[in-house]
Amino acid sequence: MDPDRELVExxxxxxxxxxxxxxxxxxTAMLMLARVLTGGRGDADDLAQExxxxxxxxxxxxxxxxxxxxxxxxxxxxxxxxxxxKEGRLRRLFAxxxxxxxxxxxxxxxxxxxxxxxxxxIERALGTLPGELRVPLTLRDVQGLDYKExxxxxxxxxxxxxxxxxxxRQRLKPLLEPLWKTNTxx
Amino acid sequence: xxxxxDEVAALLRSMQPPEVRGDFVARVNARIDAxxxxxxxxxxRVWTIRLAPALAALLLVAVFWQAPASSASAASTSTAAAxxxxxxxxxxxxxxxxxxALLDAALAPGDGGRGR
Numbered sequence: 001m002d003p004d005r006e007l008v009e010x011x012x013x014x015x016x017x018x019x020x021x022x023x024x025x026x027x028t029a030m031l032m033l034a035r036v037l038t039g040g041r042g043d044a045d046d047l048a049q050e051x052x053x054x055x056x057x058x059x060x061x062x063x064x065x066x067x068x069x070x071x072x073x074x075x076x077x078x079x080x081x082x083x084x085x086k087e088g089r090l091r092r093l094f095a096x097x098x099x100x101x102x103x104x105x106x107x108x109x110x111x112x113x114x115x116x117x118x119x120x121x122i123e124r125a126l127g128t129l130p131g132e133l134r135v136p137l138t139l140r141d142v143q144g145l146d147y148k149e150x151x152x153x154x155x156x157x158x159x160x161x162x163x164x165x166x167x168x169r170q171r172l173k174p175l176l177e178p179l180w181k182t183n184t185x186x
Numbered sequence: 187x188x189x190x191x192d193e194v195a196a197l198l199r200s201m202q203p204p205e206v207r208g209d210f211v212a213r214v215n216a217r218i219d220a221x222x223x224x225x226x227x228x229x230x231r232v233w234t235i236r237l238a239p240a241l242a243a244l245l246l247v248a249v250f251w252q253a254p255a256s257s258a259s260a261a262s263t264s265t266a267a268a269x270x271x272x273x274x275x276x277x278x279x280x281x282x283x284x285x286x287a288l289l290d291a292a293l294a295p296g297d298g299g300r301g302r
């Protein structure tokens with residue numbers, strides 16, 4: 001049972017109040033997803049807004065085959081991919097960004113326990129993963145979607161999702177090691 | 187190996203969610219309103235559903251505009267045809283007239299200049 005169903009039906013019938021409530025329920029998740037998938041860049045807020053604008057325009061086409069939350073994640077991934085594709089074309093024309101520089105993990109003794117620094121380290125580490133690994137890992141470990149939802153959302157078999165998440169965690173482990181060493185030494 | 191993977195997952199789950207600005211909903215609404223103006227015209231559902239009354243009105247106008255024009259042209263056509271019509275003889279439209287009588291009437295001199 002989709003907890004958003006009634007609101008979705010009302011919003012699809014044109015209720016802006018119902019849609020506002022849906023935005024409030026999912027805004028944090030969408031902002032988080034945009035931040036992580038864009039490597040913590042400043043336009044995450046803009047992308048999260050665009051996700052809801054697209055969702056509003058496409059809401060009548062939502063058939064309820066998945067939960068609204070899963071559907072919204074699909075919209076978000078399409079919005080972010082489109083934005084990255086556009087940006088990639090621009091980047092090829094102009095200079096490289098700082099995010100393209102090689103990742104340099106913090107040393108174990110560095111004070112990385114501050115919330116902001118910690119988040120930045122994780123976002124930069126995630127940014128080193130290719131999209132095919134970063135997206136399923138983010139959906140699973142950051143957004144909390146289950147394997148079945150991710151498989152449906154990405155149009156791949158569950159086994160593929162599992163193996164991509166396994167490989168992604170394997171690649172992240174050495175990059176994030178200093179963070180949990182810091183945690184355990186406290 | 188499994189524990190290490192759990193640690194990575196736990197670390198990602200523990201990420202502090204970003205702070206959402208208080209006016210996020212208002213900004214989303216403003217954006218929807220801004221795009222609704224010109225983009226709404228490209229939405230085929232708007233064309234098929236909301237513009238149905240306008241389509242019906244256009245059809246009515248087209249029907250009423252066509253009707254007087256066609257009746258006027260039909261009347262003028264029939265008047266012109268009547269003016270040009272000059273029967274060879276009243277025998278032309280008598281059903282019981284024989285073929286020979288009809289031929290005689292058509293070939294007789296005078297009567298609108300038809301015939302020889």
